[in-house]
Amino acid sequence: MENKRCVLVVDDQPMNVRLLATQLEAVGYEVVKAYDGQEAIEFAGKHMPDIVLLDIMMPGIDGYETCRRMKADPVTASIPVIFISALTDINEKVNAFKCGGVDYICKPFQREEVLSRVDTHLKLYSLQRSLAEQNIYLEEAKKDLLILNRRLKERVEEEVSKRQSGEQMLVQQSKMAAMGEMLSMIAHQWKQPLNAISSTAQDLEDAYIHNELDKAYLHTSVAAITNQTDFMLRTADDFRNFLRPSKEKTLFSIKEAIEQVVLMFSPYFVKSDISLNFNHTGDDFGVTGYPNEFKQVILNLISNARDAILSHRDKQSTNIIDINVIKAKDGGMAVTIRDTGGGIPEDLIGRIFDPYFTTKDSDKGTGIGLYMSRTIIEANMGWRLTVSNIEGGAEFRIDI
Numbered sequence: 001m002e003n004k005r006c007v008l009v010v011d012d013q014p015m016n017v018r019l020l021a022t023q024l025e026a027v028g029y030e031v032v033k034a035y036d037g038q039e040a041i042e043f044a045g046k047h048m049p050d051i052v053l054l055d056i057m058m059p060g061i062d063g064y065e066t067c068r069r070m071k072a073d074p075v076t077a078s079i080p081v082i083f084i085s086a087l088t089d090i091n092e093k094v095n096a097f098k099c100g101g102v103d104y105i106c107k108p109f110q111r112e113e114v115l116s117r118v119d120t121h122l123k124l125y126s127l128q129r130s131l132a133e134q135n136i137y138l139e140e141a142k143k144d145l146l147i148l149n150r151r152l153k154e155r156v157e158e159e160v161s162k163r164q165s166g167e168q169m170l171v172q173q174s175k176m177a178a179m180g181e182m183l184s185m186i187a188h189q190w191k192q193p194l195n196a197i198s199s200t201a202q203d204l205e206d207a208y209i210h211n212e213l214d215k216a217y218l219h220t221s222v223a224a225i226t227n228q229t230d231f232m233l234r235t236a237d238d239f240r241n242f243l244r245p246s247k248e249k250t251l252f253s254i255k256e257a258i259e260q261v262v263l264m265f266s267p268y269f270v271k272s273d274i275s276l277n278f279n280h281t282g283d284d285f286g287v288t289g290y291p292n293e294f295k296q297v298i299l300n301l302i303s304n305a306r307d308a309i310l311s312h313r314d315k316q317s318t319n320i321i322d323i324n325v326i327k328a329k330d331g332g333m334a335v336t337i338r339d340t341g342g343g344i345p346e347d348l349i350g351r352i353f354d355p356y357f358t359t360k361d362s363d364k365g366t367g368i369g370l371y372m373s374r375t376i377i378e379a380n381m382g383w384r385l386t387v388s389n390i391e392g393g394a395e396f397r398i399d400i
């Protein structure tokens with residue numbers, strides 16, 4: 001049988017070897033026999049016994065030396081060795097342990113004693129071996145874990161950097177979208193002064209042709225032109241400041257921030273025949289946050305309301321956007337923006353804050369306005385931005 005335990009019995013007395021072998025074989029061990037130290041060392045390497053029963057006094061190399069050499073060879077070092085000897089001196093026993101033996105049996109030996117000691121040491125040995133195997137297994141598992149850990153870390157870093165570049169792209173796109181919006185507003189704001197300047201120039205030429213151009217006339221015309229260009233520079237500055245990110249959280253007035261947005265953009269809404277109203281009741285609180293970003297959110301929300309109204313135009317007669325600052329139930333403050341644009345279909349309302357969700361043509365909307373607005377309001381300022389449908393339109397609400 002393959003898994004029979006193998007015992008190497010070493011004694012220079014063939015009688016002893018035979019006796020031991022018979023007893024061991026009787027209980028199921030396989031026995032390899034050696035008659036001197038040299039042979040024992042050779043067989044140990046060749047047969048890889050599970051245990052060795054080793055006589056001490058033998059011609060040639062004695063039992064101690066035999067044991068030492070087995071222990072010195074990594075192949076056989078771990079095989080347990082039990083000495084069997086007629087020497088009963090305590091020093092001999094000590095010596096036996098010193099050179100690597102695990103036990104010592106005195107001759108004449110008792111059958112039961114030999115069998116039980118062999119059995120005990122085999123069990124110990126196999127325990128040791130399985131412990132060593134477990135250890136190796138644990139070491140391997142540890143290595144695997146380390147590798148897994150490293151991979152996980154790499155994956156996390158990869159994902160984080162992917163996310164960051166995704167976010168950066170979104171921020172970039174929303175800036176571009178806001179800039180596009182600004183450009184068309186600037187173009188609108190500049191139309192009137194440009195017309196005025198051009199007609200003043202025309203007028204100057206006419207005056208010259210009709211000989212009416214004196215110093216006073218020139219002075220008045222230049223003043224009129226300067227007046228217009230001053231206005232244009234101011235609007236350009238306003239827009240530039242509007243796009244500039246706030247450097248840090250500051251105390252600002254919600255009321256003033258909304259007033260600035262309304263003042264800046266109402267001409268643009270008037271052009272579309274939409275009335276943009278700002279009503280505030282009660283006190284004006286100071287709040288802590290990013291004022292420019294807050295203004296951009298208000299612009300996003302009123303631009304969306306304008307788009308909704310424009311695309312809903314033939315179905316209604318009133319075109320109104322109402323901005324209200326109200327006291328919330330919990331004593332805090334809330335800003336609501338209501339429009340008459342027909343509201344948001346119930347099956348879409350859960351997705352409008354998702355990045356890139358839009359119902360507009362690709363040249364009209366990218367679908368990041370609300371996503372950025374919510375990020376600014378909730379993640380950056382710790383407030384809340386929600387939506388609901390109302391009679392005839394939608395209501396966006398910022399709870400501060």
Ligand SMILES: Nc1ncnc2c1ncn2[C@@H]1O[C@H](COP(=O)(O)OP(=O)(O)OP(=O)(O)O)[C@@H](O)[C@H]1O
Nearest residue numbers: 304305308343352358359365366367368369370394
């Ligand atoms: N006041 C509103 N009334 C009706 N629908 C709205 C309103 N506000 C937003 N929506 C819907 O939500 C969608 C997402 O709005 P969001 O501002 O995120 O993107 P967008 O306006 O389409 O594009 P942009 O990135 O240019 O703002 C809109 O396409 C529109 O369908």
Ligand SMILES: [Mg+2]
Nearest residue numbers: 300304369370
């Ligand atoms: Mg939008």
